[in-house]
Amino acid sequence: MLVPDPIRAKNFETLAVISNNNDINTLRKKIDSFGVEVIFPKELENDVNSIICCYAILNLLPRFITTVRYTGPTSILKDFPPSHISKINLGEGVWNSSVTIVFGKNTKPNSQNVLYIGSAGWSSYISTKKPCEWNPLPVNSLSALYTAGLVVGEVFKRLLPEIPSEKISHFEYDLITHGTEKQPVVEHPVPETIHFEDLTLVGCGAVGQALVFALKGITRFWGSVSFVDADKLEPSNEQRYIGAFEENRGVQKTEIISQWFAQFNPGIATFRAPMKYEEYAKLSKPLGEEVISAVDNEKTRINIQAGLPKVQWNVWTDTSQNTLRYGAGYHTIGGPYQCAACGYFPTMGTPSQMEMNAIRTGFTKEDIEKRLASNDTVTEQDTLQVAKNTGAPIANLKEIVGRPFEELLHGDCGVFRLEFHEAPAVAPAPHASFLAGVFLAVQIVLRKMKLPSSAKLMESIADFDALGIPNVNCLMKKQKHPKCFCNDPVYQDSYNKKWNITK
Numbered sequence: 218m219l220v221p222d223p224i225r226a227k228n229f230e231t232l233a234v235i236s237n238n239n240d241i242n243t244l245r246k247k248i249d250s251f252g253v254e255v256i257f258p259k260e261l262e263n264d265v266n267s268i269i270c271c272y273a274i275l276n277l278l279p280r281f282i283t284t285v286r287y288t289g290p291t292s293i294l295k296d297f298p299p300s301h302i303s304k305i306n307l308g309e310g311v312w313n314s315s316v317t318i319v320f321g322k323n324t325k326p327n328s329q330n331v332l333y334i335g336s337a338g339w340s341s342y343i344s345t346k347k348p349c350e351w352n353p354l355p356v357n358s359l360s361a362l363y364t365a366g367l368v369v370g371e372v373f374k375r376l377l378p379e380i381p382s383e384k385i386s387h388f389e390y391d392l393i394t395h396g397t398e399k400q401p402v403v404e405h406p407v408p409e410t411i412h413f414e415d416l417t418l419v420g421c422g423a424v425g426q427a428l429v430f431a432l433k434g435i436t437r438f439w440g441s442v443s444f445v446d447a448d449k450l451e452p453s454n455e456q457r458y459i460g461a462f463e464e465n466r467g468v469q470k471t472e473i474i475s476q477w478f479a480q481f482n483p484g485i486a487t488f489r490a491p492m493k494y495e496e497y498a499k500l501s502k503p504l505g506e507e508v509i510s511a512v513d514n515e516k517t518r519i520n521i522q523a524g525l526p527k528v529q530w531n532v533w534t535d536t537s538q539n540t541l542r543y544g545a546g547y548h549t550i551g552g553p554y555q556c557a558a559c560g561y562f563p564t565m566g567t568p569s570q571m572e573m574n575a576i577r578t579g580f581t582k583e584d585i586e587k588r589l590a591s592n593d594t595v596t597e598q599d600t601l602q603v604a605k606n607t608g609a610p611i612a613n614l615k616e617i618v619g620r621p622f623e624e625l626l627h628g629d630c631g632v633f634r635l636e637f638h639e640a641p642a643v644a645p646a647p648h649a650s651f652l653a654g655v656f657l658a659v660q661i662v663l664r665k666m667k668l669p670s671s672a673k674l675m676e677s678i679a680d681f682d683a684l685g686i687p688n689v690n691c692l693m694k695k696q697k698h699p700k701c702f703c704n705d706p707v708y709q710d711s712y713n714k715k716w717n718i719t720k
């Protein structure tokens with residue numbers, strides 16, 4: 218089945234960048250002659266982990282591979298719209314498979330290149346040598362989806378062998394200890410309910426969709442969640458978004474994601490903000506406890522951090538020549554490790570905190586220093602100037618007249634106007650953004666659980682090579698950037714006051 222060219226065009230551009238092969242025609246021929254077979258035996262028809270894993274694999278593979286054959290119960294395909302089902306070969310004709318993906322322990326395919334897979338509890342199993350013998354219980358869709366992302370990554374590595382990569386031959390890994398315990402890790406179930414006091418997801422693209430897709434069915438959530446994104450789904454998204462199909466083109470991205478969440482979690486209040494974060498920040502109440510930035514630009518990530526959420530979860534992908542990475546971060550202003558803005562300073566020529574204040578407010582550095590030193594208060598004239606400089610609605614700024622001048626400098630007043638050079642984000646391969654979203658979903662859930670002493674949480678940054686194999690060293694502790702505004706007492710005090718943190 219030929220996929221319409223405009224959608225695939227972006228794939229070829231991506232692959233050309235990653236593999237440093239600008240010959241699009243050769244790439245195209247290569248992809249068209251690469252076939253993947255997925256075999257799902259009847260005996261697993263009631264195995265929820267395998268069903269979820271298989272669904273995700275069949276969802277993602279046809280987004281960059283043109284010939285995907287599936288042998289197994291068609292009930293797994295029931296949630297796909299017709300356009301997607303038409304991209305999957307259901308076992309007709311002669312078949313020459315480049316990679317065969319096999320679920321269960323009893324199928325021995327007649328193929329050279331086999332990936333045996335499975336998952337149980339918090340663990341993933343992928344092997345080129347022998348089938349997975351694990352008991353598929355307990356059900357945990359997070360590890361099932363993580364396994365799916367890794368397997369799609371293995372297919373990607375085999376499709377483009379010219380890119381340096383590390384292929385899996387035998388891999389048993391869990392998301393709690395990161396492979397340091399005996400596998401599978403089946404204890405520590407997901408709690409029966411999880412409460413989000415006030416969670417905001419900014420960015421409902423490929424990574425945001427993967428994140429919500431991973432979270433939506435795992436437990437009963439309650440509390441409040443908001444989704445912020447200005448964009449609608451467009452054809453080019455179909456090359457990597459798990460929820461983008463021909464049938465829902467033009468639908469708001471916030472709409473798709475909030476429907477998924479609401480459908481599985483009637484006990485949670487969901488809010489949609491179909492607008493840019495900077496607009497949302499001007500219009501809405503101060504940022505809530507937890508904010509996830511799944512956006513594709515540095516400016517918004519820094520603006521979110523400047524808005525002083527209690528916790529900022531950061532999640533990203535990075536594509537360039539011979540590079541395909543994804544990662545996540547857990548950030549606070551007061552903690553010992555990097556805030557979400559620290560990590561972006563090296564590429565921005567390290568403006569000092571005072572320089573950022575000057576950019577933000579339109580005052581000169583000297584003026585700001587003088588007024589801070591004399592414990593000055595905010596005047597109406599000041600708010601007029603800031604409104605003129607930033608375009609922020611004057612009504613939002615009225616509240617701070619008469620308050621200490623330093624309050625004009627932190628992000629809570631809705632003054633955001635940082636302009637930095639941004640390289641255009643290159644679209645990643647589907648497994649990278651998918652793994653990024655699922656990994657962050659896992660971390661958010663683990664933070665709500667009581668964990669054993671062997672658990673290794675992401676306390677600062679996690680950085681993965683999507684062409685490598687995940688391991689415990691991907692979790693890192695990064696120190697603050699010495700010039701970042703998170704070192705500044707003005708921000709630290711505002712943060713501590715906002716969240717009632719006493720030192």
Ligand SMILES: [Zn+2]
Nearest residue numbers: 556559701703
């Ligand atoms: Zn910082």
